[in-house]
Amino acid sequence: MKPLHAAVIVFPGSNCDRDVATALEASMGHAPAMVWHRDTELPAVDLVVVPGGFSYGDYLRCGAMAAHSPIMREVKARAAKGMPVLGICNGFQILTESGLLPGVLMRNAELKFICEDVHLRIETSDSPFTRKYNAGTVVRFPIAHAEGNYFADATTLDRLEGDGRVAFRYATPEGEISPEANPNGSARNIAGIYDETRRVLGLMPHPERLAEAVLGGTDGKAMFDGLVEALS
Amino acid sequence: MSGTNSPITPDVIKSHGLTAEEYQRVLEIMGREPNLTELGIFSVMWSEHCSYKSSKKWLKTLPTTAPWVICGPGENAGVIDIGDGQAAIFKMESHNHPSFIEPYQGAATGVGGILRDVFTMGARPIANMNALRFGDPSHPKTRHLVAGVVAGIGGYGNCVGVPTVGGETNFHASYNGNILVNAMTVGVAQADRIFYSAAAGVGNPVVYVGSKTGRDGIHGATMASAEFSEDSEEKRPTVQVGDPFTEKLLIEACLELMATDCIVAIQDMGAAGLTSSSFEMASKGGLGIEMDLDAVPMREEGMTPYEIMLSESQERMLMVLKPGREGQARAVFDKWELDFAVIGRLTDTGRMVLKRHGAVVADLPIDPLAKASPEYDRPWLPGAKRPVLEPKQVPAEDPIAALKKLLTCPDLASKRWIWQQYDHMVMGDTVQRPGGDAAVVRIHNSRKGLAITTDCTPRYCLADPHEGGRQAVAEAYRNLSAVGARPLAVTDNLNFGNPEKPEIMGQIVEAIQGMGEACRSLDFPVVSGNVSLYNETNGIAILPTPTIGAVGLIEDVEKIASLPFKAAGDAIILVGETKGWLGASLYLREICDREDGAPPPVALHRERREGEFVRTMICAGDVTAVHDVSDGGILVAVAEMAMAAGIGATIEATSGLPQHAWCFGEDQGRYVMTAAASQIPVILEAARRADVTARVIGTTGGSDLTLKGVGTISVGELRELNEGWLPDFMSAPDTNT
Numbered sequence: 001m002k003p004l005h006a007a008v009i010v011f012p013g014s015n016c017d018r019d020v021a022t023a024l025e026a027s028m029g030h031a032p033a034m035v036w037h038r039d040t041e042l043p044a045v046d047l048v049v050v051p052g053g054f055s056y057g058d059y060l061r062c063g064a065m066a067a068h069s070p071i072m073r074e075v076k077a078r079a080a081k082g083m084p085v086l087g088i089c090n091g092f093q094i095l096t097e098s099g100l101l102p103g104v105l106m107r108n109a110e111l112k113f114i115c116e117d118v119h120l121r122i123e124t125s126d127s128p129f130t131r132k133y134n135a136g137t138v139v140r141f142p143i144a145h146a147e148g149n150y151f152a153d154a155t156t157l158d159r160l161e162g163d164g165r166v167a168f169r170y171a172t173p174e175g176e177i178s179p180e181a182n183p184n185g186s187a188r189n190i191a192g193i194y195d196e197t198r199r200v201l202g203l204m205p206h207p208e209r210l211a212e213a214v215l216g217g218t219d220g221k222a223m224f225d226g227l228v229e230a231l232s
Numbered sequence: 233m234s235g236t237n238s239p240i241t242p243d244v245i246k247s248h249g250l251t252a253e254e255y256q257r258v259l260e261i262m263g264r265e266p267n268l269t270e271l272g273i274f275s276v277m278w279s280e281h282c283s284y285k286s287s288k289k290w291l292k293t294l295p296t297t298a299p300w301v302i303c304g305p306g307e308n309a310g311v312i313d314i315g316d317g318q319a320a321i322f323k324m325e326s327h328n329h330p331s332f333i334e335p336y337q338g339a340a341t342g343v344g345g346i347l348r349d350v351f352t353m354g355a356r357p358i359a360n361m362n363a364l365r366f367g368d369p370s371h372p373k374t375r376h377l378v379a380g381v382v383a384g385i386g387g388y389g390n391c392v393g394v395p396t397v398g399g400e401t402n403f404h405a406s407y408n409g410n411i412l413v414n415a416m417t418v419g420v421a422q423a424d425r426i427f428y429s430a431a432a433g434v435g436n437p438v439v440y441v442g443s444k445t446g447r448d449g450i451h452g453a454t455m456a457s458a459e460f461s462e463d464s465e466e467k468r469p470t471v472q473v474g475d476p477f478t479e480k481l482l483i484e485a486c487l488e489l490m491a492t493d494c495i496v497a498i499q500d501m502g503a504a505g506l507t508s509s510s511f512e513m514a515s516k517g518g519l520g521i522e523m524d525l526d527a528v529p530m531r532e533e534g535m536t537p538y539e540i541m542l543s544e545s546q547e548r549m550l551m552v553l554k555p556g557r558e559g560q561a562r563a564v565f566d567k568w569e570l571d572f573a574v575i576g577r578l579t580d581t582g583r584m585v586l587k588r589h590g591a592v593v594a595d596l597p598i599d600p601l602a603k604a605s606p607e608y609d610r611p612w613l614p615g616a617k618r619p620v621l622e623p624k625q626v627p628a629e630d631p632i633a634a635l636k637k638l639l640t641c642p643d644l645a646s647k648r649w650i651w652q653q654y655d656h657m658v659m660g661d662t663v664q665r666p667g668g669d670a671a672v673v674r675i676h677n678s679r680k681g682l683a684i685t686t687d688c689t690p691r692y693c694l695a696d697p698h699e700g701g702r703q704a705v706a707e708a709y710r711n712l713s714a715v716g717a718r719p720l721a722v723t724d725n726l727n728f729g730n731p732e733k734p735e736i737m738g739q740i741v742e743a744i745q746g747m748g749e750a751c752r753s754l755d756f757p758v759v760s761g762n763v764s765l766y767n768e769t770n771g772i773a774i775l776p777t778p779t780i781g782a783v784g785l786i787e788d789v790e791k792i793a794s795l796p797f798k799a800a801g802d803a804i805i806l807v808g809e810t811k812g813w814l815g816a817s818l819y820l821r822e823i824c825d826r827e828d829g830a831p832p833p834v835a836l837h838r839e840r841r842e843g844e845f846v847r848t849m850i851c852a853g854d855v856t857a858v859h860d861v862s863d864g865g866i867l868v869a870v871a872e873m874a875m876a877a878g879i880g881a882t883i884e885a886t887s888g889l890p891q892h893a894w895c896f897g898e899d900q901g902r903y904v905m906t907a908a909a910s911q912i913p914v915i916l917e918a919a920r921r922a923d924v925t926a927r928v929i930g931t932t933g934g935s936d937l938t939l940k941g942v943g944t945i946s947v948g949e950l951r952e953l954n955e956g957w958l959p960d961f962m963s964a965p966d967t968n969t
Binding site for chain 2: 012013015016018019022023052053054056057058059112113114115116142144146206208209212214215216
């Protein structure tokens with residue numbers, strides 16, 4: 001088994017780049033490559049992570065400028081060839097703005113930034129990101145965003161659901177999908193979605209923030225462990 | 233000299249906040265009449281905010297040294313040794329006046345300013361805290377101010393990517409016209425890579441980096457050095473506008489440059505902007521500076537020297553580089569797309585010479601401005617001592633009904649609505665999130681952690697500033713001990729009214745004396761701080777509020793204590809002495825509508841023994857939960873531990889005191905801890921040996937909180953009440969329209 005190589009994209013306003021690199025390193029056994037936003041090429045890697053933060057300040061629509069950065073052109077090209085891409089929080093926003101994923105992340109329904117642990121139901125374990133989770137089980141990840149309210153038109157939502165491309169939904173601790181469990185107003189409680197190949201995942205919650213017991217939980221670790229298993 | 237032809241009339245002098253005597257001094261120092269730019273520079277340098285002229289005499293009495301103090305007050309922030317070649321750098325600073333005038337930007341730039349104070353010394357910021365005081369919730373402005381301040385703190389801190397891990401929020405009518413926004417940043421640096429602000433090396437380049445200079449914030453420091461009146465909102469243009477994205481770039485660029493050996497000295501441009509940063513750097517180095525203001529990156533055209541020197545535009549730093557390193561340094565700032573400009577050179581003249589369009593527009597001696605700024609020994613009156621209230625002088629209400637009321641009062645109600653708007657987990661090292669006695673952040677790539685708290689009980693400080701000053705320090709010490717940290721050092725943020733009034737000056741003097749006593753007794757030196765005076769509107773002063781921010785060290789973050797009960801069947805142990813002190817208590821204010829009586833005294837010698845005992849128990853793994861006893865007394869402390877866990881408890885007053893005095897008295901130096909029943913003998917024996925009072929007062933379990941022989945209430949109901957007040961208040965329909 002060859003070791004997994006991963007790259008983390010660093011925009012000037014990324015601020016979860018180190019956090020996700022720490023979680024990746026814990027699972028991979030070595031550090032990922034940190035790739036600067038102005039670079040035009042990616043090193044030879046098996047996985048790219050677009051981390052959370054504020055890319056270029058996000059004073060415009062979140063991720064709108066980052067979607068047009070030099071490195072994202074390369075990320076899109078590699079994704080088209082099947083390379084897995086994980087976008088977390090601002091990374092998810094950037095993936096939707098880049099057209100790698102459908103829909104858009106709007107202001108939270110309550111118009112406030114929210115930082116708290118939420119419960120997510122794993123909708124499918126059939127992806128390199130979720131293979132170590134069982135479909136239907138509930139995990140606890142933190143969210144920290146002001147624009148995580150997922151929106152797409154009904155046709156797109158139906159297609160996502162029909163194709164099994166909804167990755168995670170906001171749920172109660174018991175796994176019930178209810179309005180009370182929805183922290184930001186997302187359509188159909190959607191917290192994360194895949195592209196057609198299930199090799200591109202975008203999600204608002206932060207698996208890297210609960211990947212170590214001393215930080216309050218380890219539910220996020222299985223995502224990184226699973227990627228190592230799937231892609232090594 | 234050119235461009236500075238405005239005549240210096242008495243009105244101009246007065247509008248610059250200088251007294252007639254101070255202006256006489258200006259004339260002596262200059263040997264001639266100053267021009268407007270020079271007068272403006274004197275005005276900001278000698279403002280209360282920059283010169284500490286009313287408080288300096290008393291601040292000097294505070295203890296500032298300990299073997300672990302690397303740098304005490306006088307630099308941008310305090311520096312302490314935390315072992316393994318690392319240092320913690322921290323400070324707290326107020327942004328009170330601007331936050332009242334424009335809450336979002338005022339609070340946001342408060343966070344930005346304190347972050348710069350810390351990273352300018354070479355530290356990566358790892359945690360933010362904030363201590364907020366608002367007016368009465370029923371005041372028509374309060375809700376708007378809470379919403380704006382919280383959004384501003386979050387908007388800035390969340391984007392910069394430094395977790396906001398805790399703080400405190402109080403409400404009192406005395407803050408109706410002057411809210412307090414005290415922001416604290418803690419950073420970590422290599423102990424042998426601390427950067428200071430003293431300029432050195434004649435001929436070395438003086439470099440400006442960061443945002444461009446605009447016309448915002450001119451005279452902010454002067455505005456913050458005067459009382460408010462009805463027209464204060466007209467001062468909105470003096471509030472700066474923050475850009476957290478640029479701050480993030482500035483942090484990364486500065487830390488990247490600091491990893492090289494290009495920098496001689498560095499200083500952020502905070503209050504009084506380019507003026508105070510350049511004067512302080514030159515003064516500390518005993519040098520002069522010649523600056524070409526044409527080279528300053530500017531946002532707007534046609535800025536005058538006066539405007540350039542007094543602008544408080546945010547996210548700017550001033551550096552002195554080693555000769556010939558400009559290119560290497562510029563490359564770093566180019567990478568982060570920030571302005572970089574050589575704007576001057578160090579000279580040996582001891583003078584600040586400013587040029588604009590080729591002409592000298594100001595020429596001032598540096599030391600008389602920076603070092604020989606006025607220092608006042610203002611007259612002060614000691615506060616009248618209040619009588620001690622006996623329990624029988626305070627009405628006894630049903631304890632369960634009183635508990636419900638206390639847990640929904642604005643000061644004790646859950647502040648979740650606030651801290652959920654702050655990213656408190658970014659950087660991936662937050663071990664203890666908001667809501668505990670102290671926040672705990674791990675030091676990256678280690679098992680060590682820092683515990684951080686902010687504390688002050690203003691109603692005690694009003695009742696007796698001396699005792700209140702002692703209590704603020706002792707409570708910080710207690711909160712750090714309650715998580716298992718060794719308390720190391722303190723930063724203070726002294727918020728008071730108008731020091732020209734002897735009774736207010738008396739509060740300042742006595743509070744500082746009380747703080748000094750506690751800091752000396754607890755080996756808890758003051759390493760940095762900030763003073764905010766003139767917090768008055770139409771002659772009404774705030775409660776004296778000497779906020780204490782404190783940092784403690786944790787050797788192993790796996791061995792900390794937290795306040796939620798952990799299991800049913802644990803013994804509940806009360807540490808410390810209970811006498812039922814109800815004077816100046818929250819019970820008295822919230823239940824009896826009275827704010828009288830002397831505040832509870834702090835026994836410093838005992839405080840220290842108790843803190844050490846609690847830390848020993850935590851390190852040994854003998855206890856399962858710990859919480860200090862503060863506002864609202866024992867019953868509130870136990871209820872908070874129960875609510876946090878969703879586990880009930882049964883406790884019993886065992887002292888022979890009246891129930892209300894035992895339940896709600898605010899005797900100092902107390903903790904509630906829980907432990908497995910089998911540990912009781914070990915803990916009580918350890919307490920006896922440590923000469924600390926400890927007794928079992930109950931057991932955890934069930935879903936109700938029961939006060940034996942008195943009453944019972946469900947923990948779920950308490951939690952609902954406690955969590956409900958703030959969201960309900962913030963979403964209530966506006967009555968102000």
